[in-house]
Amino acid sequence: MELRAIHENCSGCNTCRLACAIENFKEVNPSRSLLTIEARFPAPGDYRIHLCDQCGECADSCPEDAIHLKDGAFIVDPDACTGCLICVEVCPHDVMFIQKHSDVPIKCNLCGECARTCPRNAIVWVQDIENDGDQESEVA
């Protein structure tokens, strides 16, 4: 299971970002969200959703082996993390976040609240596609 962005469905409302902040931090504060929406205006005039697809490059790059896969999501172990921020640099989607409230980088834990609350079907769950080629199926 992973999250998939369908950029052309996004209308930039940022409902996903507010939901993420409320679900994970109990705050009405989208700046704490663990995904971003890039508004590309005036040209080319569209949106790009930047979210974690659990590609694991953060874990691969971590010199302290502080990022581990658990229930489909890569999770930062705050006790093992030294705050070197190499993972922030290598993240291909710019979704390893440094927040003022935390000493270690924070990332998506695959809670799925963004997909559940998106009113546009722009973020969806997809099943792991490794075993069934390009047969993606939307389940939520």
Added chain:
Amino acid sequence: MMYGYAGTILRVDLSNATIRKEPLSKSLAENFIGGRGFVAKMLYDEIPSGIGPYDPENMLIAATGPLTGHFLPASGKTHFGTKSPATGGYADSNMGGHFGPQMKYAGYDVLVITGRAISPSYLFINDDTVEIRPATEYWGQGSITTEKNFKNHLGDDYQVITIGPAGEKRVRYACISHDFGRQAGRTGVGAVMGSKNLKAIAVKGTGSIPVADLKKAYAKGKQAYQKVMAKPGFKGWTPEGTAGITNWTNEVGVFPTRNFQTSHAGHYKNINGEAILNRLKITDKGCFGCPTPCGKYGHTQTKLGSAYVEGPEYETIALFGGNCVLKTIEEVAYANYLCDELGIDTISAGVVIGWAIECFQKGILSRDDIGREIDFSDLDSVAYLLNQIARREGIGDLLAEGVKIAAEKTGKGSERFAIHVKGLEWSGYECRNAPSMMLAYLTADVGAHHNRAWVLGHDVAGAWTNVHDLISSETEIRAQPKAVVSERSAEYVIESQDKRSLFDALGNCRLQMMELGFEAEHYAELYSVITGITKSWEALLKISERIWQLTRAFSVREINGFGRHLDFPPARLYEEPIADGPNQGHVLSREEIDDLLTWYYTARGWNENGIPIKETLLSVGLSEVAEDLEARGLL
């Protein structure tokens, strides 16, 4: 702690470069809710009576409401208020996008700008850091260009409002622009911003808004999204947004055309919502938290050039496609783009240009006066005039004053077809056979604007329907019977005014209720769980009525000789029967309009001249206002 609100009013005086933060008072929040309520109360209490709109003492207020920035459908609204360049009385203009929520995350419910900067400046806000910074390098730039430059300079996570050249030149219908296509369009708020030498405000917030019961509020917010998305209008209304009603307004003959000479445009299928989808649209573009985005962002190509542009929305289609008779959606969109970049309200601009073209056709304005020949259905004429207006060059200096002043200066009978009320140009519904909607325009507190009350459903479609039901009607001209003029119109208008205005106070969009039929009571529940102040919808409506009486009182105080005569439309709308189309031959008489006003005044508790009586003000908790007006001899 005040739940739901950010808790602070930010006051910036540009004359002496002072920045002051003060706590939002509990009584202001409870008695006036937010947004439009805050604007009305602060303007009445704080503006020195008798000042001009461009005097440094005038206030430019940006106010959010208790629902702004919270998890519920379409909580992205910001309400601007000032003393009106258009009418000299009360003015406000509501804007979507993402600016208001960002203000609250930065910690501010309200921004109050007074004074005048010595040189072009912008206001920088990053949470607690507030600075007045130089903006000389941006002065003269278009709104879209300026916003992009600010984003490049400060970062994409800043939300920016700007003015264009029209605001700098104090065009009386200059707008405040935001998010590459959202505007506080009406009443000239951009001109007031320009008069303060304020080019832009950039805000970034990383704070949290406190909520009385977050768990419950989040659950109710999610339910609200689900309910909105389950409405039939979700799929019927959202794809085309406001442009979707272009077919209906033409079928029933309420589409202003050729400077309101008629109310049906034969080419309407070439400028409707479908044309936008098929020929312009790149993406839906939503305001903060919106599940039903009206914004259609696209790209247009015309003989004058190509442009990225948001829209056109219905109002722009009506005033450029109908009133100026531009024949294709591409041309309407290009005129829309020019207005957005120059920082001009498309509604007022479409009325002013329609008037100018008719003046030229009648020989009232000459080729020498204008600098060239102008005509309906001619994009060159529209583009030429927009550029002249925004820079106040040549004929533009006259037209920049708005259609009321331009007609008064021009004379020769041109006042009869200068389509405005109180000085604000008329928006996109022709009302000579729509008595309730006519009354809505006449009594709107900012001037001839449709957003205070939308009651056409009572005039045309018989019983009330939601707007999404109107867009699906068959596309054919439907000859309309003469509308019945009755006392009920006052009731419809007042109900709509109090209901719709309440959303401007709460700080979220009303379209989910008005267009999709999402039940109003949900908003009272959301307000109560977010703020911890339990109020029913009826109790909130009472406050809305208080705000309505207050804005009328402001205009009574600020406009010399205010009264019934200012609630009248121009002569065209009660003397000339509609030329053709579904409403051919219909017109409301002057007597019928007088009746409508009398019924309305009586129901509002106003005297025969349209002035609130003392008992009315006392009954809505405005005793200080009653005392003030009485002391001035105005009651």
